Amino acid sequence: MKICCIGAGYVGGPTMAMIAKKCPEIDVMVVDINAERIAAWQSDELPIYEPGLLEVVQEARGRNLFFSTDIDEAIRAADVVFVSVNTPTKTFGEGAGRASDLQYWELCARRIKDVSTSDKIIVEKSTLPVRTADAMERVLHAGDKQVHFEVLSNPEFLAEGTAISDLESPDRVLIGGHETESGQVALQTLVDIYASWIPRERILTSNVWSAELSKLTANAFLAQRVSSINAISQLCEATEANVAEVAHAIGTDSRIGSKFLKASVGFGGSCFKKDILNLAYLCETYGLHEAAAYWQQVVDMNEFQQNRFVKTILSSMFNTIAGKRIAVLGFAFKADTGDTRESPAISVCKELASEQAQVVISDPKALDNAEKDLADATGIMFEEDPYEAVVDAHALAILTEWDVYKTLDYQRIFDAMEKPAFLFDGRNILDHTALHKIGFEVYSIGKGRLTHLD
Ligand code: NAD
Numbered sequence: 049m050k051i052c053c054i055g056a057g058y059v060g061g062p063t064m065a066m067i068a069k070k071c072p073e074i075d076v077m078v079v080d081i082n083a084e085r086i087a088a089w090q091s092d093e094l095p096i097y098e099p100g101l102l103e104v105v106q107e108a109r110g111r112n113l114f115f116s117t118d119i120d121e122a123i124r125a126a127d128v129v130f131v132s133v134n135t136p137t138k139t140f141g142e143g144a145g146r147a148s149d150l151q152y153w154e155l156c157a158r159r160i161k162d163v164s165t166s167d168k169i170i171v172e173k174s175t176l177p178v179r180t181a182d183a184m185e186r187v188l189h190a191g192d193k194q195v196h197f198e199v200l201s202n203p204e205f206l207a208e209g210t211a212i213s214d215l216e217s218p219d220r221v222l223i224g225g226h227e228t229e230s231g232q233v234a235l236q237t238l239v240d241i242y243a244s245w246i247p248r249e250r251i252l253t254s255n256v257w258s259a260e261l262s263k264l265t266a267n268a269f270l271a272q273r274v275s276s277i278n279a280i281s282q283l284c285e286a287t288e289a290n291v292a293e294v295a296h297a298i299g300t301d302s303r304i305g306s307k308f309l310k311a312s313v314g315f316g317g318s319c320f321k322k323d324i325l326n327l328a329y330l331c332e333t334y335g336l337h338e339a340a341a342y343w344q345q346v347v348d349m350n351e352f353q354q355n356r357f358v359k360t361i362l363s364s365m366f367n368t369i370a371g372k373r374i375a376v377l378g379f380a381f382k383a384d385t386g387d388t389r390e391s392p393a394i395s396v397c398k399e400l401a402s403e404q405a406q407v408v409i410s411d412p413k414a415l416d417n418a419e420k421d422l423a424d425a426t427g428i429m430f431e432e433d434p435y436e437a438v439v440d441a442h443a444l445a446i447l448t449e450w451d452v453y454k455t456l457d458y459q460r461i462f463d464a465m466e467k468p469a470f471l472f473d474g475r476n477i478l479d480h481t482a483l484h485k486i487g488f489e490v491y492s493i494g495k496g497r498l499t500h501l502d
Pocket residue numbers: 054055056057058059060079080081082085119132133134135152155156173174175176204205206207208318319
């Protein structure tokens with residue numbers, strides 16, 4: 049069997065590498081229009097940072113895993129074509145700022161139709177609005193070509209930073225297919241691929257529309273938990289409750305569960321905001337205004353939380369940060385990735401810079417992306433070494449929960465900073481009592497401040 053995947057990004061690269069590793073009898077060709085990205089996949093400097101990914105790629109690359117820019121040839125040769133291109137939020141026209149921009153997906157569908165000379169299974173790997181398969185089938189079957197395409201929905205649930213373990217041992221794989229004979233045959237083909245390493249009971253099958261909608265719903269539910277605990281974090285700060293204790297107490301209720309209850313400066317990443325906006329837009333399209341408003345609130349709360357963090361910095365530092373050096377530790381949207389898409393650090397740093405602070409950003413993997421994200425902001429510096437970033441700083445803000453920040457020498461950092469030395473822990477990863485003992489003014493999310501100034 050030959051598989052081709054169009055789109056060699058955060059999803060296409062790792063998912064195909066895992067299929068190639070687990071199914072040595074299947075030839076896997078990953079293609080992309082971005083030649084630089086493809087060249088990086090062919091080297092040992094992969095285009096994305098993901099723990100354990102290089103080892104998986106190295107095991108299969110050249111054996112049954114290949115990367116190429118020859119998209120047409122890869123499509124022609126394939127029995128199964130995964131489409132894993134980006135589906136960002138539309139920035140223009142109808143639905144701008146909310147709907148998914150499907151132009152990359154549709155271009156792929158047209159290309160598949162134009163170059164194919166044999167029947168194929170087309171797998172939606174990208175996250176798409178419910179009923180996209182319907183539109184794509186019409187594009188694929190337009191004209192008089194005697195080639196049949198069977199469209200399946202197989203949304204990807206991996207999280208960045210843990211992609212390899214998520215792919216190796218997923219909670220579930222979801223495959224949606226049509227309830228026709230050819231739909232069920234195609235569905236079984238994909239089930240068999242995943243069954244090479246995933247227990248059959250974790251491979252869920254459904255109709256195409258349920259699979260498409262389940263992906264948007266899963267992300268909306270996960271993000272909703274983060275916004276819910278962040279809403280409670282503000283109340284904790286006002287009442288001397290501790291959000292970590294509240295989260296622990298409610299998380300032990302098996303009906304609630306303990307995951308995704310970490311209060312933070314806000315959720316980021318390329319998926320949550322985009323997918324919820326898309327869900328809300330879909331609800332509007334079907335005239336479901338209350339449901340749309342409900343989901344929109346999850347995004348609004350997240351934006352409020354990011355903004356609130358900056359307001360806390362400003363108000364605690366005597367309402368002026370102009371000219372003050374502020375060290376920001378962590379720019380990636382979460383730990384163990386270099387990805388900065390929709391990272392809360394972007395808006396936080398821009399707002400700090402607009403208050404004329406001198407912002408010095410450090411991150412173990414995301415500095416290149418940070419420089420691109422902040423290319424149009426002034427007063428921003430980048431520093432690999434966190435100990436250099438904090439020299440003469442009035443404040444230190446933790447924006448990503450990198451492990452390395454948990455074990456820094458905070459006495460050394462305190463000594464290097466201006467006094468009073470402010471510390472804002474946007475991820476609640478540090479020992480706040482110990483920091484306060486050192487002499488810091490400590491502010492965290494959802495906990496009372498620890499100060500020496502009153
Ligand atoms: P990405 O931007 O990293 O990768 C997409 C790739 O597709 C790019 O390299 C781009 O050059 C390529 N591409 C675009 N149009 C093309 C075309 N016409 N022909 C060939 N290549 C083309 O995006 P991503 O993060 O991998 O996300 C892809 C999809 O998966 C999105 O729909 C996203 O919502 C979904 N998803 C992402 C994640 C994640 O963690 N990033 C997780 C689950 C699902």
